[in-house]
Amino acid sequence: MTHLPLDQQLLDTCAALLLLLSFAMLSQRRIVTLVNLYALQGAVLAAATLLLAWRTGEDHLYLSAALTLALKVALLPWLLHRLIRRLDVYWDTEPLLNVTGTMLAGLVIVVFAFALAQPITRLASTATRSAVGIAVSVVLLAFLMMITRRKAMSQVIGFLSMENGVFFGAMSASYGMPMVVELGVALDVLVAVLVLGVFFFQIRERFESLDLHHLESLKEHD
Amino acid sequence: MHILVHPVITPLPKLLVGCVALLLGWGAVGVAGLLRPRSVRLAGRVLFPLGALIGFALAALAVTSLLGGGIERMVLPIGLPGLPAHLRLDPLSSVFLALLGATAGGISLFAGGYFRAGQGTAPGLLGLQYHLFLASMGWVLIAADAYSFLLAWEAMALTSYFLVVTEHRRAEIRRAGLIYLLMAHVGALAILLAFGVMHGSGPFTFHAMRAAHLSAGWAAAAFLLALAGFGAKAGLVPLHVWLPEAHPAAPSPVSALMSGVMLKTAVYGMLRVALDLLGPPVWWWGLVPLALGLFTILYGALFAAVQTDMKRLLAYSSVENIGVIFTGIGLTIVFAGSGMPAVAALALLATLYHCLNHAMMKSLLFLGTGAVLHATGERNLGRLGGLIHRMPWVAWLTLIGTLAIAGLPPLNGFVSEWLLLQSFLFGDQVPHTFVNLLIPMGMAVVVLGAALAGYVMVKFYGVIFLGRPREAALEHAHDCGWLERIGLAWLALGCLALGLLPVQVIGALGRVSAQLVGAVVPQASAHGWLLAPVPGRPVSYGPAVLLTATVAVVLLTVLVVRLFFPQRVRRVSAWDCGFGALTPRMQDTAEGFGQPIRHLFQPFFEMQRELPAPGDSAPRYRIAIRERIWTLAYEPLCAAIDGLANIAARVQQGRISVYLLYSFVTLLVLLAVALLS
Incomplete structure (x- = not known):
């Protein structure tokens, strides 16, 4: 085994943790735990950003790390917890595909993602280029989670987790996006959660449940 | 070698800038109307007259530009990145801008009171x-990029x-609007594709x-x-279906x-594409608008003859006139493509002249x-009549439009149709067999159309304004x-002016034919005031002479009658054939007047009739006329599209x-494609 520097090893550990957390989210049915896992993912992401900032000396990455910490570890989980309490949704119902099946599909997706990332890994010159595959996996796994869940709440968490993956991907491929874009995305995510919160109340008002299969009745019948 | 480089000085396009300023005006x-949207006084007494003034100013500017004959260009830094808005004012645009300004001015004055x-x-x-509608029409005319x-x-x-x-x-109005919007978009799509083909690989200017x-x-x-x-x-025709729905x-x-x-x-767009953007036209292209135009003349005139709703009648009459215009476009292309620029110029002038005429008279x-409609609340011809006594202003001013559109000299409708027929007479010189035999036959259709138009107008005017209520x-x-009167009078004046001053109008329009087909027609004979547009043929027309002669004959007759039969006018009741009480309902009706046409051209119409049975105590007669094109083309088409949409809806x-899952699978497939390629 080749000897990697310590910070590189730590970064790779962070990446591995992210992937692990994605799988954990894929299998988790308790929504409160899901939010906690999301917060944890945010924390790992912030740590990885901090490490990278220290290693490369890119100043704006410190800011990114602080932003990630504030938004994804503190603010969004707090908002989501409050929503859960007020909407009284602690559990998701049985997913559309059972957990085993979902995990297997997840495995296939990870393999696909790594295959996909190979050309980028070859081209990129960043220290974290090996993590691109993980970032793509996190995006696709979050997508898979959105597909298999019934409750709107878990889909929102899937959406947020997907954003984590995109963020990590940008960071590992090219040391982060320009600050303007990053700020914009952060704001978007925040607004999305707020708007979706309003939607949840509306949906529950209408159907007395947050289960999305009620929305099927909105289909135009012929 | 010494090369002298002149700096390129682009003179300020004064007229074009003025034009843009007026459109923005x-x-x-x-927008000013939004200040007090509910105020009829603000809109009617201030804004619409102001709009009319802008219209007149635009017309004056356009005429100046036309008489100058120059071309002005301008690029405004708005629009797409890499494609700023190109504007251009040339004789063709000027003619249509003048039409827009002068017609819109009259209509706006009327609208102020309406x-x-x-x-x-x-x-x-x-x-x-x-x-905004007016401004966008103006912008269409000066735009110089797709x-x-x-x-x-x-x-x-x-x-x-x-x-x-x-x-x-009202539901039927929403339906009419939907049909209009749909046809407008289908048309816009075709235009978009046409531009897509034409720009080749260059920019979209x-x-x-x-x-x-x-x-x-x-x-x-x-x-x-x-x-x-x-x-x-x-x-x-057959894309006219929105017109008789939307206009009423x-x-x-x-x-x-x-x-x-x-x-x-739309005529402007057609001329711009066919004669300007596509370069020298190929002669056989012209056969398509020619054939469609001729059919449209006949179709529009026949359906106008059987209508009982006065605005629908006018809508079909518009279809007929569009037929005349497209016939002219077709002839222009055939002649221009066959190396006969002088005759092409004649046909083009007839087309443009008819555009101006139709704008004035149909408005x-x-x-x-x-x-x-405002005075009576009725659009149905069967419930009108005798209005010349109650509404003399409207009746007399409308009479001018009626006579003009029926093609009677010395009014304007005659001039353009006469010019078109003159250009038809050269059809036998087109160097293609069959075509040179068929084109003169098209002339018969135009003449038939003109006769039917006269018939329609007798019905229109007679049933509404003459007889008894x-x-x-x-x-x-x-x-x-009074505002409405001024508006009507302005348009009537336009009809008269275009009818009485053909020499001057043709002189001005000659700039367009010089631009598009590279030839002008001689305007006047050696005497100066007779219009003689055909070189080498002894044809001429002098509306002033005709008018003078007509007025002289009428005055003379009146004088003679007064002189030799000096009795006073006696009023007696009309002979009632011994029947007894005559009621106003016993006059000829719109249905009755159209019946011979309906009978002669039966295959054109899809009719549903309810005839009263003999011995019916409350007899009722009802007839509904529909266009066959709905059942033959549009309804099957709609059903097919509906079926396809249902399949797609799965x-x-x-x-x-x-x-x-759709998004996910799409993403995966695209990524896989990216990976494999």
Whole structure:
């Protein structure tokens, strides 16, 4: 085994943790735990950003790390917890595909993602280029989670987790996006959660449940 | 070698800048209406007259530009990145801008007195739509790249759609609006494709399109697409179906504007594409608009003859006139493509002249029906009659429009039809067998159309204004207000001027034929005031002479009658054939007047008749006439599209998971493709 520097090893550990957390989210049915896992993912992401900032000396990455910490570890989980309490949704119902099946599909997706990332890994010159595959996996796994869940709440968490993956991907491929874009995305995510919160109340008002299969009745019948 | 480099000095395009300023002025007038949207006084007494003034100024500017004969260009830094808005003012644009300004001026004056409170859309909002409609039509005429052209074109379609559905609370008006919007978009799509073909690989400016060299096949495709697109907007059969629905649905000033001006923007577009952007035209292209135009003449005239709704009748008459115009375009292309520029110029002048004429006279007639509609609340010819006594202003001014559109000299309708027939007479010299035999036969159709148009106008005018009132309520009909009178009078004056000054008008229009087909026609004979447009043939026309002679003969007759039969006028009751009481309902009706046409041309119509049985105590006669084209073409087409849409709707499951899965699978497939390639 080749000897990697310590910070590189730590970064790779962070990446591995992210992937692990994605799988954990894929299998988790308790929504409160899901939010906690999301917060944890945010924390790992912030740590990885901090490490990278220290290693490369890119100043704006410190800011990114602080932003990630504030938004994804503190603010969004707090908002989501409050929503859960007020909407009284602690559990998701049985997913559309059972957990085993979902995990297997997840495995296939990870393999696909790594295959996909190979050309980028070859081209990129960043220290974290090996993590691109993980970032793509996190995006696709979050997508898979959105597909298999019934409750709107878990889909929102899937959406947020997907954003984590995109963020990590940008960071590992090219040391982060320009600050303007990053700020914009952060704001978007925040607004999305707020708007979706309003939607949840509306949906529950209408159907007395947050289960999305009620929305099927909105289909135009012929 | 010493090369002297002159700095390129582009003189300030004064007229074009003025033109843009006036169009923006229209927009500003429209926006000002939003200050107090419910105020009829603000819109009617201030904004619409102000819009009319802008219209007159625009017309004056356009005429100046036309007489100057120059071309002005300008690039405004708005629009797409890399494609700023190109503007251009040349003789062709100027003619249509003059048409727009002069016609819109008269219509706006009328509209100032026409719109009242409580009719659907608030007056201020209506003013906004109306003035934006005007401004977008103007922008279409000066745009010189595909993007700003189509932007203005679509703005024109949308604003006019909202104007059509002013009284949107009635279901049939919403339906008419929908058909209009649909046809407008299908047409715009065809135009978009035509531009897509024409620009080749260059930028989307008209300048680049002129320079692009298309292969014969692609050029023909572009021409046919443009014909479909502009034909749909103009109302060329079989794409005319929106026209008889939308025109009656719209308020009368809007019908006048749509029929008088908007249809002409489509003619402008056709001329611009066929004779300017595509380069020298191929002769056989012209056969398509020629054939369609001739059929449209016959079709429009026949359906106009059997209508009982006065605005629908005028709508079909517009279809007929569009037929005349497209016939002229077809002839122009055939002649221009066969190396006969002088005759092509003659046909082109006839086309342009007819555009001007139709704008004036059809606007006048639509406004006349608007005044009648306001005074009586009736559009049905069967409930009108005798209005010349109650509404003398409207009746006499409308009479001028009626005579003009029927093609009677010395009014304007005659001049353009006469010019068109003169150019038809050269059809036998086209160097292609069969075609040179068939073109003169087309002349017969034009003449038949002109005769039918006269027939239709006798019915239109006679049933509405002459005879006795068919309903008691008509006794309370009142004449229109002073603003409306000025508007009507302006348009009537336009008809007279275009009829009496053909030499001058043709002289001015000659700039366009010089620009597009590279030839002018001689205007006047050696005597100066006789129009003699055909070189080497002893044909001439002098409306002033004709008018003088007519007036002299009439005066002489009156004088002779007064001199030799000096009795006073005696009034006696009419002979009632011994039947007893004659009622006003025993006059000839619109249905009765149209019956011979209905009978002669039966295959054209799809009729449903309810005839009373003998011995019926309350006999009722009802007839509904429909166009066969609905059952033959449009309904099967709609059913097919509906079926396809239902198949496509199967992907819509209503489950969010499935929709997410669609995105997911698409993403994976695209990534896999990226990976493998």
